[in-house]
Amino acid sequence: MPGANGAPASKAAQGSQATQDSQAEQDDLLLEQQLCFALTVASRSVVGAYKPVLDRLGLTHPQYLVMLCLWEASPRSVRDISEALAQEPATISPLLRRLETAGFITRQRMEGNERTLEVRLTPRGAALREQATEVPGIMMARLGLTREQVRQLHASMMDLIAATRPRTDDPPRR
Amino acid sequence: MPGANGAPASKAAQGSQATQDSQAEQDDLLLEQQLCFALTVASRSVVGAYKPVLDRLGLTHPQYLVMLCLWEASPRSVRDISEALAQEPATISPLLRRLETAGFITRQRMEGNERTLEVRLTPRGAALREQATEVPGIMMARLGLTREQVRQLHASMMDLIAATRPRTDDPPRR
DNA sequence: CGCTAATCATTAGTGCACTAATCATTCGAA
DNA sequence: TTCGAATGATTAGTGCACTAATGATTAGCG
Numbered sequence: 132m133p134g135a136n137g138a139p140a141s142k143a144a145q146g147s148q149a150t151q152d153s154q155a156e157q158d159d160l161l162l163e164q165q166l167c168f169a170l171t172v173a174s175r176s177v178v179g180a181y182k183p184v185l186d187r188l189g190l191t192h193p194q195y196l197v198m199l200c201l202w203e204a205s206p207r208s209v210r211d212i213s214e215a216l217a218q219e220p221a222t223i224s225p226l227l228r229r230l231e232t233a234g235f236i237t238r239q240r241m242e243g244n245e246r247t248l249e250v251r252l253t254p255r256g257a258a259l260r261e262q263a264t265e266v267p268g269i270m271m272a273r274l275g276l277t278r279e280q281v282r283q284l285h286a287s288m289m290d291l292i293a294a295t296r297p298r299t300d301d302p303p304r305r
Numbered sequence: 306m307p308g309a310n311g312a313p314a315s316k317a318a319q320g321s322q323a324t325q326d327s328q329a330e331q332d333d334l335l336l337e338q339q340l341c342f343a344l345t346v347a348s349r350s351v352v353g354a355y356k357p358v359l360d361r362l363g364l365t366h367p368q369y370l371v372m373l374c375l376w377e378a379s380p381r382s383v384r385d386i387s388e389a390l391a392q393e394p395a396t397i398s399p400l401l402r403r404l405e406t407a408g409f410i411t412r413q414r415m416e417g418n419e420r421t422l423e424v425r426l427t428p429r430g431a432a433l434r435e436q437a438t439e440v441p442g443i444m445m446a447r448l449g450l451t452r453e454q455v456r457q458l459h460a461s462m463m464d465l466i467a468a469t470r471p472r473t474d475d476p477p478r479r
Numbered sequence: 480c481g482c483t484a485a486t487c488a489t490t491a492g493t494g495c496a497c498t499a500a501t502c503a504t505t506c507g508a509a
Numbered sequence: 510t511t512c513g514a515a516t517g518a519t520t521a522g523t524g525c526a527c528t529a530a531t532g533a534t535t536a537g538c539g
Contacts, residue, residue, distance in 0.1 A: 159441035160434070162373040162389065166455050167351055167366070167444070169462035172391050174348035175526080176469040177341055192341070193495065199336040209518060215336065217346050222496050224519055229494085246504045246517040260334070267333035270341070274468040281340050287461060288343035294448040295350040349496080367525065383488060396526050398489055403524085420487040420534045483538085490531070497523085506515070 170291075177274070184269055188262055194230055195263075197223070201236065202260050206249045208241075235259060344465075351448070358443055362436055368404055369437075371397070375410065376434050380423045382415075409433060 162168060178192045185195050200215050201207060209227065213220045227250060230236045235256035241247040271281060336342060352366045359369050374389050375381060383401065387394045401424060404410045409430035415421040445455060 160373055160376060160437060162370065162377060164456075164459060165370075165373065165441075166450075166459050166462070167355060168370055168373075168390075169459050169466070170344075170348050170351055171366075171370075173462040173465045173469075174344050175391075176466050177344055179527090180469045181341060191494070192345075196336065196339075196342055196345075199334055199339065199342075202334060203336060210516090216342075217349075218495090219497060220518060221498080221520080226495080244505075244517090248518065263334060267339075274465070276340075276468065282338075284461060284465065285338060285340050285343050287458060288340070288347040291347045291448070291458065292343070292350050294450065295347075295354045353497090365524070384486090392525090393527060394488060395490080395528080400525080418487090418535075422488065481539095483536100485534105485536075487534080488532090491529085493527085495525080495527105497525105499521085501518100501520070503518085504516080507511105507513095509511090509513105 180273060181266075181270060184266055184273075188259060188266075189233060193226055195266075197226060197230060198235065198256065198259065198263065201250065201252050201256065202263075205257075206251045208247045209250065210247075212250065230256075354447060355440075355444060358440055358447075362433060362440075363407060367400055369440075371400060371404060372409065372430065372433065372437070375424065375426050375430065376437075379431075380425045382421045383424065384421075386424060404430075 158164065181192050181195070185192060188195070190198060196216055197212060200212050207215075209220050209223055212227075213223045216223070227236065227238060231238050234253060237251050237253055239249055239251075241249045271278065276284075332338065355366050355369070359366060362369070364372060370390055371386060374386050381389075383394050383397055386401075387397045390397070401410065401412060405412050408427060411425050411427055413423055413425075415423045445452065450458075
């Protein structure tokens with residue numbers, strides 16, 4: 132457990148009225164209470180916990196997410212996948228190349244529109260879904276979470292994601 | 306509104322209703338309800354929201370975390386920092402090299418123990434803290450979160466991190 | 480003592496994730 | 510119909526994060 136050390140070293144709150152708030156602001160830079168820090172550590176930790184499980188499928192975690200994506204709909208474009216995963220096409224592109232090398236997908240240009248790439252499950256990629264059905268249950272058990280707790284945390288994360296979206300008074304793109 | 310839910314571990318409604326659970330398991334592979342997915346997106350989104358703010362300080366987000374670390378205690382070893390940030394020394398090493406190039410820290414071997422590196426704030430690095438004090442407030446406002454919501458979410462993340470730690474019946478390393 | 484084992488940091492190599500630039504194709508308006 | 514703009518994917522370049530291997534130094538035991 133990192134950071135059981137730092138002594139907060141309370142500073143004298145300035146003579147103003149809101150002693151409580153001043154104190155809180157005083158500590159705003161303490162590493163141990165940064166939400167962004169807890170969030171990144173949680174993300175890395177949870178993804179790390181998936182690793183031994185996904186290793187058995189021959190997938191990394193980002194690759195697993197792409198496969199989830201394709202198990203829901205099979206011929207999909209790069210842009211489609213990138214939007215579903217909230218990532219740049221430039222991130223997805225090399226990832227798909229590795230999944231093709233692994234034999235889980237094929238990549239070919241769409242006939243009638245040569246700009247678009249059709250990403251399609253191979254039989255082997257489709258079959259992998261059978262093994263993958265176990266994953267969520269294994270992970271819930273490994274993390275000691277109930278389905279309800281997962282639902283709650285998921286909702287919190289979605290709220291947080293929504294909070295990071297640009298304000299609605301911005302240029303209405305599209 | 307964004308964090309109005311982050312309720313702590315609510316009780317597990319252990320439903321013995323097979324129909325309910327079967328349906329739930331049926332949907333376990335839906336991308337849109339994966340906690341790990343929401344978590345990684347939330348992490349990337351929040352870190353991304355910091356970018357314009359940290360750009361003004363000349364820091365990336367991981368570099369910001371290192372600086373938070375050093376503002377709490379100035380001569381620290383690489384291992385010390387890596388444990389505080391829950392990251393590998395191999396990740397911290399090149400990061401520190403960039404912070405040195407930027408002029409925020411110095412790196413020199415400890416006298417009396419040449420294995421250990423002393424990472425120390427430069428005056429410029431120490432002075433940067435003044436500008437950084439604004440960051441948490443700006444980010445809370447930008448995300449539309451109250452101090453209490455931040456505290457709740459932080460607690461949820463810490464619980465999740467704790468859940469990923471190996472069982473206590475494992476070999477007592479160290 | 481002296482040599483082995485442990486500790487600390489770095490480098491090498493892989494994979495993600497982003498921005499910016501590039502290339503090909505297709506759309507659309509003059 | 511033709512040419513410029515838009516679209517779709519990839520490549521280049523930077524930075525993070527991990528594991529494994531390496532090198533350097535110290536600790537500690539026989």
